[in-house]
Amino acid sequence: MPHISFSAFKNWTTCPFYYKLTYEDRINLFNGNEYTVFGTAIHEACEYKVQDPNVDEQKIFLESFQKNLDSLPEDARLKIADKTIDDMKEQGLALSVEALPGLKDYFGDDFEVFSTEEQIMQPITEHFDSKYDFKGFIDLVVKTSDGKYHIIDWKTCSWGWNLQRRSDKITTYQLTFYKHYFCQKHNIDPSQVETHFGLLKRTASKDKVELFRVTSGDKKTANALNILGNALYNIDNKKFMKNKLSCQRCEFHKTEYCP
Numbered sequence: 001m002p003h004i005s006f007s008a009f010k011n012w013t014t015c016p017f018y019y020k021l022t023y024e025d026r027i028n029l030f031n032g033n034e035y036t037v038f039g040t041a042i043h044e045a046c047e048y049k050v051q052d053p054n055v056d057e058q059k060i061f062l063e064s065f066q067k068n069l070d071s072l073p074e075d076a077r078l079k080i081a082d083k084t085i086d087d088m089k090e091q092g093l094a095l096s097v098e099a100l101p102g103l104k105d106y107f108g109d110d111f112e113v114f115s116t117e118e119q120i121m122q123p124i125t126e127h128f129d130s131k132y133d134f135k136g137f138i139d140l141v142v143k144t145s146d147g148k149y150h151i152i153d154w155k156t157c158s159w160g161w162n163l164q165r166r167s168d169k170i171t172t173y174q175l176t177f178y179k180h181y182f183c184q185k186h187n188i189d190p191s192q193v194e195t196h197f198g199l200l201k202r203t204a205s206k207d208k209v210e211l212f213r214v215t216s217g218d219k220k221t222a223n224a225l226n227i228l229g230n231a232l233y234n235i236d237n238k239k240f241m242k243n244k245l246s247c248q249r250c251e252f253h254k255t256e257y258c259p
């Protein structure tokens with residue numbers, strides 16, 4: 001079955017032609033940088049720590065950081081200054097120990113881990129006859145003593161998110177999709193599931209871990225699925241419009257692929 005992930009959907013909403021270059025033509029001009037290395041390492045430290053409070057999350061962070069740094073292509077690795085690497089290691093050591101206490105501050109002590117890095121691969125059947133699955137990995141699901149499930153997606157950032165980012169429709173649709181397909185997979189009533197972003201702030205001096213709730217009711221879910229349906233219709237019909245409003249920050253801008 002072909003599938004679509006949230007990041008592919010998001011890329012399509014940014015520019016359908018960008019989607020074509022990356023997912024249909026499989027052209028990849030971005031192979032990672034210091035931020036992706038940091039994000040992967042801190043995610044890994046959080047993943048293991050919430051499963052087992054006895055693990056050394058700082059050791060996991062450092063090992064993962066070095067492993068991912070070493071696996072960058074040489075040209076990408078050479079662009080990163082040694083001072084940046086040292087700073088990031090320090091920031092990661094300080095941040096990794098805050099994740100579990102941050103969860104406990106938010107949910108209290110009365111929760112259990114339901115799953116980490118849970119794969120979702122569910123058929124998209126709403127609104128149209130689609131042959132696609134929705135694919136995603138949910139960072140963390142915890143269950144609180146009131147029987148509710150809480151889906152959490154960790155987001156690495158520098159100092160935090162502003163209001164615009166927190167309420168951005170497409171950004172929050174990630175949790176909307178995760179909730180919808182998680183409920184479908186486990187046959188759980190959506191009223192029993194809440195969703196949250198967990199900000200992991202690399203450079204903040206305090207409140208390095210901040211969780212906040214994002215709501216996804218019936219109307220929002222229907223809207224998100226409609227846009228997903230529209231994306232898949234256009235992808236199936238090979239309609240890939242260029243969105244010139246997104247060119248400024250695009251790696252294909254003024255290259256042979258998108259002059």
Ligand code: SF4
Nearest residue numbers: 015242247250253258
């Ligand atoms: S340069 Fe602009 S039109 Fe071309 S793929 Fe990127 S965002 Fe789309």
